[in-house]
Amino acid sequence: MSEKKPWRVSSPADNYEEDFATEAESLADAEKVLDLFREEARDEGEWDEDVEFVQVYRLCHTAQVIKREKDDDGYEHIDYGMMPVAEA
Numbered sequence: 001m002s003e004k005k006p007w008r009v010s011s012p013a014d015n016y017e018e019d020f021a022t023e024a025e026s027l028a029d030a031e032k033v034l035d036l037f038r039e040e041a042r043d044e045g046e047w048d049e050d051v052e053f054v055q056v057y058r059l060c061h062t063a064q065v066i067k068r069e070k071d072d073d074g075y076e077h078i079d080y081g082m083m084p085v086a087e088a
Contacts, residue, residue: 006059006085009033012050019059026056059085 005019007026011033020026037051066081 004059004062004064004085007056008059009054009056011054013037013048023056023058030054030056061085 005021007020007023008017009020009026009029010017013033013036016033018029020029033054034051037048037054041047041051061082061084063080064083065078066083067077067079069077071077
């Protein structure tokens with residue numbers, strides 16, 4: 001199983017994407033992202049439409065290395081597969 005963090009926050013603002021170990025951490029971060037949109041809305045007089053694309057979601061599987069070998073010439077060969085993300 002992967003050691004990747006299973007919770008992700010994403011926002012179209014600056015192509016933001018960050019992973020977290022817990023749902024609570026990810027929700028707290030998403031609130032910070034919303035605060036940035038809120039501040040911009042106060043300055044601009046209207047909300048950016050992208051605010052509706054701020055997301056918190058749980059990763060179930062990600063592409064991860066499943067095989068790593070070196071050939072006789074020293075070249076490394078890697079293969080990937082979809083593997084579950086570890087529970088936090």
